[in-house]
Amino acid sequence: DGVIWLDGELVPWREARVHVLTHTLHYGMGVFEGVRAYRAEQGTAIFRLEDHTDRLFSSAHILGMRMQFDKEAVNAAQRAVVRENGLQSAYIRPMCFYGSEGMGLRADNLRVHTMVAAWDWGSYLGAENMEKGIRVKVSSFTRHHVNITMCKAKANGNYMNSMLALKEALECGYDEALLLDNEGFVMEGSGENIFLVRNGTIYTPDLTSALDGITRSTVIDLARELGIPVVEKRITRDEVYVADEAFFTGTAAEVTPIREVDGRLIGSGSRGPMTERLQSLYFDLVHGRLDA
Ligand code: PLP
Numbered sequence: 001d002g003v004i005w006l007d008g009e010l011v012p013w014r015e016a017r018v019h020v021l022t023h024t025l026h027y028g029m030g031v032f033e034g035v036r037a038y039r040a041e042q043g044t045a046i047f048r049l050e051d052h053t054d055r056l057f058s059s060a061h062i063l064g065m066r067m068q069f070d071k072e073a074v075n076a077a078q079r080a081v082v083r084e085n086g087l088q089s090a091y092i093r094p095m096c097f098y099g100s101e102g103m104g105l106r107a108d109n110l111r112v113h114t115m116v117a118a119w120d121w122g123s124y125l126g127a128e129n130m131e132k133g134i135r136v137k138v139s140s141f142t143r144h145h146v147n148i149t150m151c152k153a154k155a156n157g158n159y160m161n162s163m164l165a166l167k168e169a170l171e172c173g174y175d176e177a178l179l180l181d182n183e184g185f186v187m188e189g190s191g192e193n194i195f196l197v198r199n200g201t202i203y204t205p206d207l208t209s210a211l212d213g214i215t216r217s218t219v220i221d222l223a224r225e226l227g228i229p230v231v232e233k234r235i236t237r238d239e240v241y242v243a244d245e246a247f248f249t250g251t252a253a254e255v256t257p258i259r260e261v262d263g264r265l266i267g268s269g270s271r272g273p274m275t276e277r278l279q280s281l282y283f284d285l286v287h288g289r290l291d292a
Contacts, residue, residue: 001013001014002084002085002119003081003084003085004016004081004115004116004117005077005080005081005114005115005116005117006113006114006115007068007113007114007115008069008073010080010081010084013117016115016117018097018099018100018113019099019100020100021100021103022097022098022099022100023097023098023099023100023101023102023103023107023110024097024098024156025097026103027098027105027107027157028156028157028160029063029065029098029107029155029156029157030065030095030096030097030098030155030156030157031056031059031060031063031065031095031096031153031154031155031156032056032059032093032094032095032096032154032155032156033052033053033055033056033092033093033094033095033154034052034091034092034093034154034191034250034251034252035047035048035049035052035078035091035092035093035094035251036089036090036091036092036251036252036286037082037087037089037090037092037118038089038286038287038288039088039089039287040287040288040289041288041289042288044082044087044088044089044090045288046078046079046082046092047251047285047286048214048218049075049078049079050071050075051214052094052214052251053071053074053075053078053094054071055154055212055214056074056094056096056154057071057074058152058153059152059153059154059155060096060112062150062152062153062155063150063153063155064108065096065098065107065112066112067096067112067114068111068112068113068114069114074094074114074116077094077114077116078092078094078116078118080116081116081117081118082118085118085119087118087119087120089120090118090119090120090121091118091119091120091121091251091252092116092117092118093116093117093118094114094115094116095114095115095116095156096112096113096114096115097112097113097115097156098110098111098112098113099111099112099113121252123254123256124191124250124252124253124254124256125175125176125248125253125256126175129175129256129257130254130255130256130257130279131257131271132257132259132270132271133247133256133257133258133259133260133266133269133270133271134174134175134176134248134256134257134258134259134260135173135174135175135176135258135259135260135261136169136174136175136176136177136178136189136258136260136261136262137168137169137172137174137176137177137178137261137262138177138178138180138237138240138261138262139164139165139168139169139177139178139179139180140165140168141161141164141165141168141177141179142161142179142180142181142182142187143161143179143181143182143187143209151207151208151209151210151211151212152211152212154211161179162177162179162190162191163190165177165179165190166190166191169190176189176190176192176248176256177189177190178194178240178261180237181209184236184237185205185209185234185235185236186205186235186236186237186239186240187205187209187210188205188209188210188211188213189248189250189253191250191252191253192213192248192249192250192252192253192256193205193210193211193213193215193216193248193249193250194210194235194240194246194247194248194249194258195216195219195246195247195248195249196235196239196240196243196245196246197243197244197245197246197272197274197275198239198242198243198244199244200228200229200274201228201229201230201231202220202223202228202229202230202231202274203230203231203232203233203235203239203243204216204220204230204231204232204235205232205233205234205235206232206233206234207232208234213249213250213251214251215249215250215251215253215254215255215282216249218249218282218285219249219255219278219282220232222278222281222282222285223278226277226281228274240261240266241261241262241264241266243266243267244266244267244272244274245257245266245267245271245272245273245274245275246258246261246266246267246275247275247278247279254279254282254283254286255275255278255279255282255283257270257271257272257275257276257279259271
């Protein structure tokens, strides 16, 4: 129940439907965001709303999709779905997709529809794992060319190998996948950026092939404010194995510790002190207990 914002109107949840000939359903080209709202002292606040909306519009621009609404309208839509559904904390999903006006790969003559939904979503990778950490498998699936050259776009069509990687990891008894690029360097999780800690320095893959994560940039800022050096560079698979600590970041995953990769314990095999510190600062920030 509740309401979903669809093309400028709030419609009842069950009535926010699309036709089976929806173009994006067939060919997968669309753009989306994952945003979270948190309960803060002053009321519910959407974390880095403008940055998410900017990335949504950049993703559309990269793919050449013509947005039908401006940023203000999409921001207002996100606030409206949280408010109208009475949510105190929420995961918000804006998505832009081509409609059912035509088939075939040509899309410039199609209408771009916009929807925004919101619901209550707890810890993406499991509440208990926020403390004990997750077990990760390096995936046999790598990113293909389009993902790597268009990693600034958070695009529907970019998630096929993320889904295959996650499916493979879960079927092998792990919690999440770690994808490498085509040269074998560490890239990111199926929906998260990765960080390592080694001898007091934090490392994360540079942005040549991973999504420019908003949580990633938040965590880098928090670490630098603490005076911890942060290095963005190409990372090899064995650097992950010998790290003192490792963690994933993402709007959905927040800051999730990694305790094991491919059967090798990371550090002591539990959440490391630096991870714990940054995780707690991140939660303070999103809940409005820290100055941004
Ligand atoms: N990498 C991928 C492939 C993602 O889908 C996401 C999720 O949005 C992230 C990283 C993390 O990005 P953010 O922190 O902006 O949510």
